[in-house]
Amino acid sequence: MAGDLTGFETDIKPLFREVDRRSMLRSFDLWSYDDVSRHADAILDRLRKGNMPCDGPWPPAQIGLFERWTESGKPQ
Template sequence: MTTPTSYQADIRPLFTQRDIHAMMKAFDLASYGDVKAHAAVIFDRIRGIGGAVMPPPPPRGEGPWPQSRIDLFGKWMADGCPP
């Protein structure tokens, strides 16, 4: 049996301060409510769908997430976006 994910333990640590600052005009990645409300858009962007991949490659960002992080975000969404 797999362990359910949570925003606080699993998702929030994935976002760096640089990510949070860069996305502040669109939504607050440090806010559970904002990430939950925009989860589908964030999921698309971390997969490079609907625009440039998030986070952007250096020097603007730290580069795209590895597949394991993308899968974790997808699992969090499938688990119902628990806090």
């Protein structure tokens, strides 16, 4: 399944809305490869629990995409 993943810029960054980025800048930058890589475990944990984003959970397919990205070595 990781074969259809090309990387952060193409597949992952566009999942984060401007409001997500703005709300989370206090902790990290969701539009930064380095920040999202560093905090990937905490991000995935929140996405799975469904308490982030604060205004409603992601659809399972979107969480699965983020999960595959972390499992495939976080390609840039």
